[in-house]
Amino acid sequence: MGLTPMMQQYLQVKENYKDCILFFRLGDFYEMFFEDAKTASKELELVLTGRDCGLDERAPMCGIPYHAANNYIGRLINKGYKIAICEQLEDPSLAKGIVKRDVIKIYTPGTFTDSGFLEETKNNYIMSLYVSSTDNYMGISFADISTGDFTSTYSRLDNSVIIDEISKFNPKELILQDNIDVEILDSIRDRFQPLITFKDDSFFVADAIDNLKTQFKNFNAEQYHKSLHFSVNALSKYILETQKFVLSNIDRLDYYNATNYVSIDINSRRNLELTETLREKNKKGSLLWVLDKTNTAMGGRELRKWVEQPLINMELINSRLDAVEELIDKTPLHQDLIDSLKQIYDIERITGKISTKSVTAKELLALKNSVAKIPEVKNLLSKFSSKLLTNMCDNIDELQDIYDLLEQSINENPPISVKEGNLIKDGFNETIDELRSAKAHGKDWIASLESREREVTGIKSLKVGYNKVFGYYIEISNANKSLVPDGRYIRKQTLSNCERYITPELKEMEDKILGSEEKLINIEYELFVSIRDQVESHIDRVKNTARILAELDCLSSLALIALENNFCKPEMSEFGEIDIKGGKHPVIDKILPTGAFVSNDTLLDNKEEQLILITGPNMAGKSTYMRQVALIVLMAQIGSFVPAESAKIAICDKIFTRIGASDDLSAGKSTFMVEMWEVANILKNATNRSLILLDEVGRGTSTYDGLSIAWSVIEYICNTEGLKSKTLFATHYHELTKLEGMISGVKNYSVSVKEIKSEIVFLRKIVPGGIDQSYGIEVAKLAGLPEPVIERAKELLLHLEQTESSENKDIVIFNNDEESKTNVEAVKKNDIENISLKETAVTHAKDIVQLSFTDIEKDNLIKELISTDILNLTPMEGFNKLYELIRKAKTLK
């Protein structure tokens, strides 16, 4: 027994789409077979059946009705599958033998543009990466086919740049070389879960220049490195492979240079919650949430890009700031602009649909109605004088020709489908008008038939009706059947309670009506396609105007929030100080009740106030303060006003943060490793124009290790030429406060608290000078630890403080395990030269002295060993635990 011809066809097609689920069109269904059927039935909860395929065993099969396919496709895409749609290419009733079939489209997470799937204010990116093994360069490209964005960059191969770019654009799908370095691949897979499609080198390299010249009007082969060409080539080929035709909206290659934007590594991006919160991944609670008052979907997407990519060019920043300022100053005009913007649809995505040839008449109408607002916008813009707004006014295209075309041609109330007629306005096309009047005439004739026949026959209940099978008919109930004059009607159909008749005249009219209807549908569709193509031939103009509107919407949003929240215009400088008066955390201030947030000043420079060391108990507000400074700087560089009374901002080239616990834990690394990895990254990459936030560095290890590492990191940042970055350093190691005066650039601040009858009150004010008490027990009390525990803790603390001996203290600081010894090398040197340091160590040892109480510690270690549930740990966790325990044991030797 051999395979049936249909199954042979199926397998032939499937051979070319092994990595897709193949939707195989059979009549009104898409069917899936074999493994695809098993996968789809599981993922979509479909019944798995079987079909004879000519072999002994039936082929597993499941199917979905073709008209409901989009919903199922969307669900599979969301789960990271690719779907190949195989259609019947000829009319089955006309086909000789088996119907011709082939794949007409591939849907993938990075290229699916169904509006139910896309998020309005988020781009849907697909990315390609090309790594050149010969010269160690790489090219990275991103495309959003729903908007026509296509952007690309190249640089020396650098793993962290790859990770940062992925985290910035957040692509749903990646195209990589099949021989990509495993280290790069692992680092991507560790952090992201996109769908990855592997292609061989030749897919990237072959015919690159020719392809690029065809796809991109503005492509110049002399520009850019080859690795950029190859990554662009692979991406545009892949888009062609999935869409099956060249997309007209992808016609411009936008080169971008990552160094034109503030470099924010992936951890900082997450920690600073620029576009989503760290834990819940919600927009609410992020910086974007505060800044986004855009009125168009295009503006929403653009603002997200602005927030993801703050600028470092002072002129560009100032041009945004000046535009925002002018919008604020001319509020009535701004209000009119907002009113116009509100009526503008997502022109960008409509152009995407035009180029994928899936646009509906309703969407063309939406385009028309949006275009109708442009003259108003342009006129309003002409009343502004700042550079950016004037430029917009000069460059925005009123698209009058497109408006006229659509206004004359497209019906005001078209159906959703483009294959039902009723798309074209009366008077636009003669043939259509003629057919319509023939149809209308026929309909009128039929409408009057009922009353005429009632009169002739005297049957009051006579009715004229229509159904799809029999067409028009005259219906007479059984009771009146006998009243029908002989030979007047031809009997057509007998029902239980009535009889249906026709007449030759009626059928003639019916042919006319249906004939013109069919012709109308065809002609209207053809005409619609030609109108769509005419608009498509101007797609670059439409896209250009859409981009201007998007940017205008962003500026408008920034102006609005500045006005509503009373933000101030930051004064930018290339170098120098960051001087913020009355600064607030933009998000927390919004979340807390009005007026509850306590504002604070900040002064950072590259001299005396280069490294601000912030001490204060837990919950005092240290982390909030540091984030606030970073966010204010970023806002300014986005072009936004800032939450402060006044702000002088020296532009930062890079922002680094090492804050709190990292969610990299899930990747199998210990917190401490991650922390040190991040710190290493900072020390390697920061410059004297960078802003560094270090929050409790060293917390992930023992007190001595942590303290010494924190100490030497501070020294390194402040003493290394070329580094000396502006730094905020929050710590609970009070010992570090002694570094002020010892290391130039270090300045102590603390978050003030008030102690009232052993209760602490957080004042949230950052004041000069360190703090030398941790208030740990008081905070624990606030947190609701039971009274007996608090009391006992106080007792123990007292006990520990009293039993310390000066000999012991020395050991605490300088006589620790080997690792720390090396780490405190620098400290030791200072100790010899500087008596006061030794005193420091002695005075402050009391805070860490508990670790020298080996008895308690040994006891704790044993308890910890006993309670370790080794069976429930992964090997990696097990290893980390063991490492930790051994280290603790060493400190107790």
Ligand code: ADP
């Ligand atoms: P720390 O890092 O010192 O432990 P956090 O920065 O996490 O403290 O702040 C703890 C809480 O205090 C925050 O959740 C916030 O609600 C509140 N807070 C912080 N700073 C301020 C402020 N300036 N004004 C009002 N409340 C604040």
Ligand code: MG
């Ligand atoms: Mg904190």
